[in-house]
Amino acid sequence: MDDFLKSLTNMLVGAGIKGYGAIADRSQMPANKRIYLETFADNQTAPITERSFNPDELQRIGEIIKAKQLANPNSQDGYIQYKDYAKFIPKNEVSTELGVNAGAKNPYENIRTTLGQFNYSIDPKTGNVSVKDTYDFNPMKNKAYQAESRGDYVLNMLDPLTIARAYGEAKMPSGSGKGRPVSIQLPAGLLGR
Secondary structure: OOHHHHHHHHHHOOOOOOOHHHHHOOOOOOHHHHHHHHHHOOOOOOOEOHHHOOHHHHHHHHHHHHHHHHHOOOOOEEEEOHHHHOOOOOHHHOHHHHHHHHHHHOHHHHHHOOOOOEEEEEOOOOOOEEEEEEEOOOOOOOHHHHHHOOOOOOOOOOOHHHHHHHHHHHHOOOOOOOOEEEEEEEOHHHHOO
């Protein structure tokens, strides 16, 4: 692992944790940090599944989908957009305000910064929900960020979230199928059916 990623992982795990060895136990981290680290620190390419999330995180994914379904209850599929998280995340708790620790403060922001926008479908017979997506990083439209994303990182001038996004975007495999597949199965009970 290169020195840049070691520095970044130490920033991502939060204040008070010293040294790279401290990230070995990730069980207490929110999914956004765990999945980021397994993708880039461990070079994991296997699909992200329901096993990648703890029960509380799976519950939150179900709640976000359930809220979307209320607008169109007869639809068997849908698409969660960033605006769909607004009901759950106060503006001062989104990652642009709190950086990489946003997911630790608000569990819905944890999901937003892990899955982002995603497709889901509901099995009409069982009510089980299937989430399909790709774990990747959408390019940011900020011109300053675009200049930073060329690889000329200056750690003391950029916030950790921007660094993490730039690194993630640069390190994702290129070509079609870019990123890690996401295939999550949620039981019907998470939608209250």
